[in-house]
Amino acid sequence: MREPLQTVTRFAPSPNGSLHLGHAFSAIFAHDIAKQAGGRFLLRIEDIDGPRSRTEFVDEFRRDLEWLGLEWEEVPPQSTRIDSYRAAADRLVERGMLYPCTCTRKEIEAIPARRGADGLVYPGACKGRSLKPDEPAALRLDVDKAMAELGELVWTDEKAGSVVADPREFGDVVIVRKDLPASYHLAATLDDAADGVTMVTRGMDLFAATHIHRILQQLLELPVPHWHHHKLLLDEDGQKLAKRRGSPSLAERRESGEDGLALAEQLRLQHMQSGT
Incomplete structure:
Protein backbone atom coordinates (compact mmCIF):
# COMPACT_ATOMS: atom_id res chain seq x y z
CA MET A 1 0.00 0.00 0.00
CA ARG A 81 16.02 26.25 -15.04
CA ILE A 82 16.21 27.67 -18.56
CA ASP A 83 17.49 24.42 -20.08
CA SER A 84 14.48 22.51 -18.76
CA TYR A 85 12.10 25.01 -20.35
CA ARG A 86 13.84 24.75 -23.70
CA ALA A 87 13.87 20.95 -23.57
CA ALA A 88 10.14 20.83 -22.81
CA ALA A 89 9.35 23.29 -25.60
CA ASP A 90 11.42 21.20 -28.03
CA ARG A 91 9.42 18.10 -27.07
CA LEU A 92 6.17 19.92 -27.74
CA VAL A 93 7.42 21.22 -31.09
CA GLU A 94 8.46 17.70 -32.12
CA ARG A 95 4.94 16.49 -31.36
CA GLY A 96 3.45 19.27 -33.47
CA MET A 97 1.76 20.85 -30.45
CA LEU A 98 3.37 24.29 -30.82
CA TYR A 99 3.44 26.64 -33.78
CA PRO A 100 5.30 29.93 -34.31
CA CYS A 101 3.42 33.20 -34.11
CA THR A 102 4.84 36.55 -35.24
CA CYS A 103 1.69 38.59 -34.57
CA THR A 104 2.14 41.74 -32.53
CA ARG A 105 -0.35 42.81 -29.86
CA LYS A 106 -1.70 45.51 -32.19
CA GLU A 107 -2.17 43.01 -35.00
CA ILE A 108 -4.08 40.65 -32.72
CA GLU A 109 -6.30 43.49 -31.52
CA ALA A 110 -7.07 44.34 -35.15
CA ILE A 111 -8.25 40.79 -35.90
CA PRO A 112 -11.89 40.09 -34.97
CA ALA A 113 -11.67 37.93 -31.86
CA ARG A 114 -13.85 36.99 -28.95
CA ARG A 115 -12.93 37.96 -25.41
CA GLY A 116 -12.02 35.18 -23.00
CA ALA A 117 -10.86 34.80 -19.40
CA ASP A 118 -7.52 36.49 -20.10
CA GLY A 119 -8.42 39.13 -22.68
CA LEU A 120 -8.80 38.64 -26.43
CA VAL A 121 -8.62 35.01 -27.52
CA TYR A 122 -6.03 34.56 -30.25
CA PRO A 123 -7.90 33.55 -33.45
CA GLY A 124 -5.13 31.31 -34.82
CA ALA A 125 -3.89 33.59 -37.61
CA CYS A 126 -0.46 31.90 -37.65
CA LYS A 127 -1.67 28.32 -37.15
CA GLY A 128 0.00 25.97 -39.61
CA ARG A 129 3.18 28.03 -39.96
CA SER A 130 6.58 26.32 -39.78
CA LEU A 131 9.33 27.49 -37.48
CA LYS A 132 12.12 29.25 -39.39
CA PRO A 133 15.67 29.45 -38.01
CA ASP A 134 16.44 32.71 -36.18
CA GLU A 135 12.92 34.07 -36.77
CA PRO A 136 11.70 36.08 -33.76
CA ALA A 137 8.46 34.31 -32.94
CA ALA A 138 6.44 33.22 -29.96
CA LEU A 139 5.36 29.58 -29.77
CA ARG A 140 1.65 28.94 -29.22
CA LEU A 141 -0.09 25.78 -28.07
CA ASP A 142 -2.43 24.22 -30.62
CA VAL A 143 -5.20 23.69 -28.10
CA ASP A 144 -7.61 21.88 -30.42
CA LYS A 145 -4.93 19.40 -31.48
CA ALA A 146 -3.86 18.77 -27.90
CA MET A 147 -7.42 18.18 -26.70
CA ALA A 148 -8.18 15.87 -29.62
CA GLU A 149 -5.13 13.75 -28.84
CA LEU A 150 -5.45 13.69 -25.06
CA GLY A 151 -9.19 13.29 -24.63
CA GLU A 152 -10.98 14.33 -21.45
CA LEU A 153 -8.74 15.41 -18.58
CA VAL A 154 -9.78 16.31 -15.05
CA TRP A 155 -8.15 18.36 -12.33
CA THR A 156 -9.19 18.77 -8.69
CA ASP A 157 -9.60 21.98 -6.71
CA GLU A 158 -10.21 21.89 -2.96
CA LYS A 159 -13.26 24.16 -3.31
CA ALA A 160 -14.55 23.48 -6.83
CA GLY A 161 -14.03 19.71 -6.75
CA SER A 162 -13.39 17.83 -9.99
CA VAL A 163 -13.09 20.11 -13.02
CA VAL A 164 -12.92 18.99 -16.66
CA ALA A 165 -9.98 20.70 -18.35
CA ASP A 166 -11.18 22.98 -21.15
CA PRO A 167 -8.47 25.47 -22.15
CA ARG A 168 -10.44 26.82 -25.13
CA GLU A 169 -11.40 29.81 -23.00
CA PHE A 170 -7.81 30.99 -23.56
CA GLY A 171 -7.43 29.86 -27.17
CA ASP A 172 -3.94 29.03 -28.44
CA VAL A 173 -1.92 30.54 -25.59
CA VAL A 174 1.74 31.51 -25.79
CA ILE A 175 3.99 28.81 -24.32
CA VAL A 176 7.34 30.37 -25.27
CA ARG A 177 7.49 34.15 -25.55
CA LYS A 178 9.50 36.02 -28.17
CA ASP A 179 11.60 37.71 -25.51
CA LEU A 180 11.67 35.06 -22.77
CA PRO A 181 12.49 31.33 -22.61
CA ALA A 182 9.03 30.39 -21.33
CA SER A 183 5.63 31.81 -20.55
CA TYR A 184 4.17 31.66 -17.06
CA HIS A 185 2.14 28.62 -18.11
CA LEU A 186 5.12 26.51 -19.11
CA ALA A 187 7.55 27.66 -16.41
CA ALA A 188 5.14 27.28 -13.49
CA THR A 189 3.98 23.85 -14.65
CA LEU A 190 7.53 22.53 -15.04
CA ASP A 191 8.76 24.13 -11.82
CA ASP A 192 5.96 22.71 -9.68
CA ALA A 193 6.72 19.24 -11.00
CA ALA A 194 10.48 19.62 -10.47
CA ASP A 195 9.96 20.88 -6.91
CA GLY A 196 7.55 18.09 -5.99
CA VAL A 197 4.66 20.45 -5.27
CA THR A 198 1.56 18.44 -4.37
CA MET A 199 -0.81 21.32 -3.56
CA VAL A 200 -0.73 24.41 -5.79
CA THR A 201 -2.22 27.31 -3.84
CA ARG A 202 -2.94 30.60 -5.59
CA GLY A 203 -5.59 33.25 -6.09
CA MET A 204 -8.88 32.77 -7.90
CA ASP A 205 -7.60 35.04 -10.67
CA LEU A 206 -5.50 32.08 -11.84
CA PHE A 207 -8.26 29.48 -11.64
CA ALA A 208 -8.86 29.43 -15.40
CA ALA A 209 -5.13 29.11 -16.14
CA THR A 210 -5.21 25.68 -14.51
CA HIS A 211 -6.99 24.31 -17.58
CA ILE A 212 -3.83 25.09 -19.59
CA HIS A 213 -1.50 23.69 -16.94
CA ARG A 214 -3.42 20.42 -16.79
CA ILE A 215 -3.01 20.00 -20.57
CA LEU A 216 0.73 20.71 -20.34
CA GLN A 217 1.14 18.19 -17.52
CA GLN A 218 -0.41 15.50 -19.66
CA LEU A 219 1.58 16.38 -22.77
CA LEU A 220 4.85 16.42 -20.83
CA GLU A 221 4.01 13.38 -18.65
CA LEU A 222 4.29 15.33 -15.39
CA PRO A 223 2.70 14.47 -12.03
CA VAL A 224 -0.67 16.09 -11.36
CA PRO A 225 -1.01 18.01 -8.07
CA HIS A 226 -4.17 19.20 -6.39
CA TRP A 227 -5.07 22.90 -6.42
CA HIS A 228 -6.57 25.27 -3.90
CA HIS A 229 -7.55 28.62 -5.36
CA HIS A 230 -8.28 31.15 -2.65
Whole structure:
Protein backbone atom coordinates (compact mmCIF):
# COMPACT_ATOMS: atom_id res chain seq x y z
CA MET A 1 0.00 0.00 0.00
CA ARG A 2 1.40 3.39 -1.02
CA GLU A 3 2.00 5.96 1.67
CA PRO A 4 0.21 9.28 1.06
CA LEU A 5 2.33 11.97 -0.53
CA GLN A 6 3.80 14.58 1.77
CA THR A 7 2.05 17.93 1.37
CA VAL A 8 4.33 20.37 -0.45
CA THR A 9 3.20 23.93 -1.21
CA ARG A 10 5.06 26.91 -2.61
CA PHE A 11 5.09 30.70 -2.81
CA ALA A 12 6.59 31.92 -6.07
CA PRO A 13 6.88 35.72 -6.33
CA SER A 14 8.47 37.65 -9.19
CA PRO A 15 11.19 40.13 -8.15
CA ASN A 16 9.83 43.00 -10.23
CA GLY A 17 8.43 44.98 -7.31
CA SER A 18 7.76 44.85 -3.59
CA LEU A 19 5.30 42.43 -2.02
CA HIS A 20 1.94 43.72 -0.74
CA LEU A 21 -0.83 42.35 1.48
CA GLY A 22 -2.17 40.13 -1.29
CA HIS A 23 1.20 38.40 -1.51
CA ALA A 24 1.32 38.08 2.27
CA PHE A 25 -2.09 36.43 2.27
CA SER A 26 -1.03 33.94 -0.44
CA ALA A 27 2.26 33.13 1.30
CA ILE A 28 0.59 32.60 4.69
CA PHE A 29 -2.13 30.49 3.08
CA ALA A 30 0.40 28.16 1.42
CA HIS A 31 2.65 28.10 4.50
CA ASP A 32 -0.13 27.12 6.89
CA ILE A 33 -1.52 24.35 4.68
CA ALA A 34 1.92 22.74 4.52
CA LYS A 35 2.79 23.18 8.19
CA GLN A 36 -0.57 21.92 9.44
CA ALA A 37 -0.05 18.76 7.40
CA GLY A 38 3.54 18.31 8.58
CA GLY A 39 4.72 19.08 5.05
CA ARG A 40 7.07 21.50 3.31
CA PHE A 41 6.61 25.12 2.29
CA LEU A 42 8.86 26.28 -0.55
CA LEU A 43 9.98 29.70 -1.72
CA ARG A 44 10.73 29.87 -5.45
CA ILE A 45 11.76 33.10 -7.15
CA GLU A 46 10.31 33.57 -10.65
CA ASP A 47 13.12 35.71 -12.06
CA ILE A 48 13.07 35.28 -15.83
CA ASP A 49 11.29 38.52 -16.65
CA GLY A 50 14.37 40.10 -18.19
CA PRO A 51 15.52 43.47 -16.81
CA ARG A 52 12.35 43.75 -14.70
CA SER A 53 13.72 41.01 -12.40
CA ARG A 54 15.90 42.70 -9.78
CA THR A 55 17.99 40.87 -7.20
CA GLU A 56 17.44 43.47 -4.48
CA PHE A 57 13.79 42.47 -4.27
CA VAL A 58 14.72 38.86 -3.50
CA ASP A 59 16.43 39.84 -0.24
CA GLU A 60 13.48 42.09 0.53
CA PHE A 61 11.09 39.15 0.04
CA ARG A 62 13.05 37.04 2.51
CA ARG A 63 12.94 39.80 5.13
CA ASP A 64 9.19 40.21 4.56
CA LEU A 65 8.45 36.49 5.03
CA GLU A 66 10.61 36.32 8.15
CA TRP A 67 8.82 39.42 9.50
CA LEU A 68 5.51 37.59 9.02
CA GLY A 69 6.84 34.66 11.06
CA LEU A 70 6.99 32.18 8.18
CA GLU A 71 9.50 29.35 7.78
CA TRP A 72 10.41 28.04 4.33
CA GLU A 73 12.80 26.07 2.19
CA GLU A 74 14.24 27.98 -0.74
CA VAL A 75 14.50 26.12 -4.05
CA PRO A 76 16.50 27.19 -7.14
CA PRO A 77 15.10 30.23 -8.95
CA GLN A 78 13.71 30.07 -12.45
CA SER A 79 16.85 31.60 -13.94
CA THR A 80 18.66 28.30 -13.21
CA ARG A 81 16.02 26.25 -15.04
CA ILE A 82 16.21 27.67 -18.56
CA ASP A 83 17.49 24.42 -20.08
CA SER A 84 14.48 22.51 -18.76
CA TYR A 85 12.10 25.01 -20.35
CA ARG A 86 13.84 24.75 -23.70
CA ALA A 87 13.87 20.95 -23.57
CA ALA A 88 10.14 20.83 -22.81
CA ALA A 89 9.35 23.29 -25.60
CA ASP A 90 11.42 21.20 -28.03
CA ARG A 91 9.42 18.10 -27.07
CA LEU A 92 6.17 19.92 -27.74
CA VAL A 93 7.42 21.22 -31.09
CA GLU A 94 8.46 17.70 -32.12
CA ARG A 95 4.94 16.49 -31.36
CA GLY A 96 3.45 19.27 -33.47
CA MET A 97 1.76 20.85 -30.45
CA LEU A 98 3.37 24.29 -30.82
CA TYR A 99 3.44 26.64 -33.78
CA PRO A 100 5.30 29.93 -34.31
CA CYS A 101 3.42 33.20 -34.11
CA THR A 102 4.84 36.55 -35.24
CA CYS A 103 1.69 38.59 -34.57
CA THR A 104 2.14 41.74 -32.53
CA ARG A 105 -0.35 42.81 -29.86
CA LYS A 106 -1.70 45.51 -32.19
CA GLU A 107 -2.17 43.01 -35.00
CA ILE A 108 -4.08 40.65 -32.72
CA GLU A 109 -6.30 43.49 -31.52
CA ALA A 110 -7.07 44.34 -35.15
CA ILE A 111 -8.25 40.79 -35.90
CA PRO A 112 -11.89 40.09 -34.97
CA ALA A 113 -11.67 37.93 -31.86
CA ARG A 114 -13.85 36.99 -28.95
CA ARG A 115 -12.93 37.96 -25.41
CA GLY A 116 -12.02 35.18 -23.00
CA ALA A 117 -10.86 34.80 -19.40
CA ASP A 118 -7.52 36.49 -20.10
CA GLY A 119 -8.42 39.13 -22.68
CA LEU A 120 -8.80 38.64 -26.43
CA VAL A 121 -8.62 35.01 -27.52
CA TYR A 122 -6.03 34.56 -30.25
CA PRO A 123 -7.90 33.55 -33.45
CA GLY A 124 -5.13 31.31 -34.82
CA ALA A 125 -3.89 33.59 -37.61
CA CYS A 126 -0.46 31.90 -37.65
CA LYS A 127 -1.67 28.32 -37.15
CA GLY A 128 0.00 25.97 -39.61
CA ARG A 129 3.18 28.03 -39.96
CA SER A 130 6.58 26.32 -39.78
CA LEU A 131 9.33 27.49 -37.48
CA LYS A 132 12.12 29.25 -39.39
CA PRO A 133 15.67 29.45 -38.01
CA ASP A 134 16.44 32.71 -36.18
CA GLU A 135 12.92 34.07 -36.77
CA PRO A 136 11.70 36.08 -33.76
CA ALA A 137 8.46 34.31 -32.94
CA ALA A 138 6.44 33.22 -29.96
CA LEU A 139 5.36 29.58 -29.77
CA ARG A 140 1.65 28.94 -29.22
CA LEU A 141 -0.09 25.78 -28.07
CA ASP A 142 -2.43 24.22 -30.62
CA VAL A 143 -5.20 23.69 -28.10
CA ASP A 144 -7.61 21.88 -30.42
CA LYS A 145 -4.93 19.40 -31.48
CA ALA A 146 -3.86 18.77 -27.90
CA MET A 147 -7.42 18.18 -26.70
CA ALA A 148 -8.18 15.87 -29.62
CA GLU A 149 -5.13 13.75 -28.84
CA LEU A 150 -5.45 13.69 -25.06
CA GLY A 151 -9.19 13.29 -24.63
CA GLU A 152 -10.98 14.33 -21.45
CA LEU A 153 -8.74 15.41 -18.58
CA VAL A 154 -9.78 16.31 -15.05
CA TRP A 155 -8.15 18.36 -12.33
CA THR A 156 -9.19 18.77 -8.69
CA ASP A 157 -9.60 21.98 -6.71
CA GLU A 158 -10.21 21.89 -2.96
CA LYS A 159 -13.26 24.16 -3.31
CA ALA A 160 -14.55 23.48 -6.83
CA GLY A 161 -14.03 19.71 -6.75
CA SER A 162 -13.39 17.83 -9.99
CA VAL A 163 -13.09 20.11 -13.02
CA VAL A 164 -12.92 18.99 -16.66
CA ALA A 165 -9.98 20.70 -18.35
CA ASP A 166 -11.18 22.98 -21.15
CA PRO A 167 -8.47 25.47 -22.15
CA ARG A 168 -10.44 26.82 -25.13
CA GLU A 169 -11.40 29.81 -23.00
CA PHE A 170 -7.81 30.99 -23.56
CA GLY A 171 -7.43 29.86 -27.17
CA ASP A 172 -3.94 29.03 -28.44
CA VAL A 173 -1.92 30.54 -25.59
CA VAL A 174 1.74 31.51 -25.79
CA ILE A 175 3.99 28.81 -24.32
CA VAL A 176 7.34 30.37 -25.27
CA ARG A 177 7.49 34.15 -25.55
CA LYS A 178 9.50 36.02 -28.17
CA ASP A 179 11.60 37.71 -25.51
CA LEU A 180 11.67 35.06 -22.77
CA PRO A 181 12.49 31.33 -22.61
CA ALA A 182 9.03 30.39 -21.33
CA SER A 183 5.63 31.81 -20.55
CA TYR A 184 4.17 31.66 -17.06
CA HIS A 185 2.14 28.62 -18.11
CA LEU A 186 5.12 26.51 -19.11
CA ALA A 187 7.55 27.66 -16.41
CA ALA A 188 5.14 27.28 -13.49
CA THR A 189 3.98 23.85 -14.65
CA LEU A 190 7.53 22.53 -15.04
CA ASP A 191 8.76 24.13 -11.82
CA ASP A 192 5.96 22.71 -9.68
CA ALA A 193 6.72 19.24 -11.00
CA ALA A 194 10.48 19.62 -10.47
CA ASP A 195 9.96 20.88 -6.91
CA GLY A 196 7.55 18.09 -5.99
CA VAL A 197 4.66 20.45 -5.27
CA THR A 198 1.56 18.44 -4.37
CA MET A 199 -0.81 21.32 -3.56
CA VAL A 200 -0.73 24.41 -5.79
CA THR A 201 -2.22 27.31 -3.84
CA ARG A 202 -2.94 30.60 -5.59
CA GLY A 203 -5.59 33.25 -6.09
CA MET A 204 -8.88 32.77 -7.90
CA ASP A 205 -7.60 35.04 -10.67
CA LEU A 206 -5.50 32.08 -11.84
CA PHE A 207 -8.26 29.48 -11.64
CA ALA A 208 -8.86 29.43 -15.40
CA ALA A 209 -5.13 29.11 -16.14
CA THR A 210 -5.21 25.68 -14.51
CA HIS A 211 -6.99 24.31 -17.58
CA ILE A 212 -3.83 25.09 -19.59
CA HIS A 213 -1.50 23.69 -16.94
CA ARG A 214 -3.42 20.42 -16.79
CA ILE A 215 -3.01 20.00 -20.57
CA LEU A 216 0.73 20.71 -20.34
CA GLN A 217 1.14 18.19 -17.52
CA GLN A 218 -0.41 15.50 -19.66
CA LEU A 219 1.58 16.38 -22.77
CA LEU A 220 4.85 16.42 -20.83
CA GLU A 221 4.01 13.38 -18.65
CA LEU A 222 4.29 15.33 -15.39
CA PRO A 223 2.70 14.47 -12.03
CA VAL A 224 -0.67 16.09 -11.36
CA PRO A 225 -1.01 18.01 -8.07
CA HIS A 226 -4.17 19.20 -6.39
CA TRP A 227 -5.07 22.90 -6.42
CA HIS A 228 -6.57 25.27 -3.90
CA HIS A 229 -7.55 28.62 -5.36
CA HIS A 230 -8.28 31.15 -2.65
CA LYS A 231 -10.24 34.39 -2.65
CA LEU A 232 -8.39 37.61 -3.39
CA LEU A 233 -7.78 40.48 -1.03
CA LEU A 234 -9.34 43.64 -2.47
CA ASP A 235 -8.63 47.33 -1.92
CA GLU A 236 -11.14 49.99 -0.87
CA ASP A 237 -12.41 50.23 -4.46
CA GLY A 238 -13.03 46.49 -4.69
CA GLN A 239 -10.03 46.05 -6.98
CA LYS A 240 -7.41 43.30 -6.69
CA LEU A 241 -4.30 44.42 -4.83
CA ALA A 242 -1.46 44.86 -7.32
CA LYS A 243 2.04 46.33 -7.48
CA ARG A 244 1.07 48.49 -10.44
CA ARG A 245 -1.86 50.01 -8.50
CA GLY A 246 0.44 51.23 -5.76
CA SER A 247 -0.81 48.90 -3.04
CA PRO A 248 1.17 49.52 0.19
CA SER A 249 4.21 47.26 0.32
CA LEU A 250 5.13 44.86 3.09
CA ALA A 251 8.59 46.44 3.19
CA GLU A 252 7.09 49.85 3.97
CA ARG A 253 4.95 48.36 6.73
CA ARG A 254 7.92 46.43 8.14
CA GLU A 255 10.25 49.43 8.08
CA SER A 256 7.63 51.62 9.77
CA GLY A 257 7.72 49.32 12.80
CA GLU A 258 4.43 47.50 12.25
CA ASP A 259 4.14 44.12 13.99
CA GLY A 260 4.46 41.48 11.27
CA LEU A 261 3.26 38.62 13.48
CA ALA A 262 0.11 40.56 14.37
CA LEU A 263 -0.49 41.35 10.70
CA ALA A 264 -0.14 37.65 9.83
CA GLU A 265 -2.71 36.72 12.46
CA GLN A 266 -5.06 39.40 11.12
CA LEU A 267 -4.77 37.91 7.61
CA ARG A 268 -5.41 34.41 8.99
CA LEU A 269 -8.57 35.72 10.64
CA GLN A 270 -9.70 37.20 7.32
CA HIS A 271 -9.13 33.79 5.74
CA MET A 272 -11.30 32.09 8.36
CA GLN A 273 -14.07 34.69 8.06
CA SER A 274 -14.13 34.52 4.25
CA GLY A 275 -14.24 30.71 4.16
CA THR A 276 -11.43 30.69 1.61
